[in-house]
Amino acid sequence: MAHFAKPAEGSWTEHYPELGTAPVSYEDSISPEHYERERDAIFRKTWLNVGRVEQLPRVGSYFTRELHAARTSVIVVKDKDGTVRAFHNICRHRGNKLVWNDFPGVEVEGTCRQFTCKYHGWRYDLSGDLTFVQQEEEFFDLDKADFGLVPVQAEVWEGFIFVNLDPENTTSAKDYLGKIGAGIEGYPFGEMTEVYKYRATVGANWKLFIDAFAEFYHAPVLHAKQAVADESKKLSGYGYEALHYEIDGPHSMVSSWGGMSPPKDESMVKPIERVLRSGLFGPWDRPIDVGELPAMINPAKSKVWGVDSYVLFPNFMLLVWAPGWYLTYHYWPTAYNEHIFEGALYFVPPKNASERLAQELAAVTFKEYALQDGNTLEATQTMIESRAVTEFPLNDQEVLLRHLHKTARDYVAADGETAVDLAGAR
């Protein structure tokens, strides 16, 4: 039985006719060649979210990001004018990685006045200019002005720091995020600075884990054992239907109901949830009045709205929860069949221990769900790789998955054409 209205075409999927309704191939998730092409066509071409402005509290604050998929490491720093800048993390002298501590592959953060290379001591200021060369007189006509750090485009959107590794890129991050990004602007992300962040290495293609978070068709089944028995039975009988889906360019979103915060019937939730007034959907008591929501948050203007999930291509998901907090997911590929997953919860800083405990319960609950989500993936990856089955039917509640894999394939195909054109022109 349909609980929520669908578009006039009869389904969300048919509302976006370019997606088709046929079973889909998952070859893009199991082909090492496809992954190699994604690295250049996607990860070196699109805007990637690498962090938040709160990670750079003062002049000289910096962090590094290992971007294996994009074949580089970047330094992100707040310069002396307060501008967020990014550079490839490579010394101009002989190519040593510039910023790292004990292990070159481990991301670092800190505050400094300048960057000094560990190898021969070349120094760069916060704007990337080369300011000191050891034994400069030994070099041949070396003009320090020619040997600054290699810049990477960086842009801050709603406090999220994005980088783009394509020197030819002419689209701003704001424009790249399009209608969906514009529809989130104005949400008070900057007030939600209490952070819980988790990381896991997952043995599956990066898109497969996005799939797991971009549909809730699985939720009443895979997560059945998380709820108390009666509630679980009710949820699986109900199934899952979204309030709204939206697709715009490479990005998409799903709006979901969720009447669990606070629940209508408290006997349906766990005892600890009743005492701490919190759970999967977050603390029951709203920490701040977020005012009128931007257009693309709860776009259906539903009274039973619970959470909106945004898939910001390629590898950044943002979840805005009705009770006034948000979550981010990042999927950083390390191979065609492996990626590093990061999930972070952002709350308004707690005013007292009760609020802190309510947030703790939400954070621990998130982790337990994510462990279940992640664990199905390695099994999926290996079985898809068997190619015993090569086409998979996706239902209307899986429309974002259809769109995500198509988008990845389209980027790869478009990049191939450009490569061919260039070869022809040479």
Added chain:
Amino acid sequence: MTSIFPAAFVDLEPFAEWSLETEGERYDKRLTSSMDEMQAFYDAAMPHLEAAKDHLDALDLAALPEAETRLLWLLYSLVNVSFPVEVWRQPRVPDSGAANMDAIVQPAV
């Protein structure tokens, strides 16, 4: 009896080993404990939860004294064991195999 906790919560002293500062320590403790151990801790701590919240809420969260900080850490462990005790009847979340997730950023308090 001396206690690492505030005087009103001296009953919780036998479970002092659950007062752990980091999420990683609390999670490990859960995975290496039996259901009986977790049930005993839960049964002892749960009846104090409301009173403990009231006690802590009267203080500045950013400047809790040592004993109160210890109590709060214990309550975080109570949150952590509530899942196996109230629902799963096993230390690990069902169907999670060997899946693992590290807390890399957590609140200072």
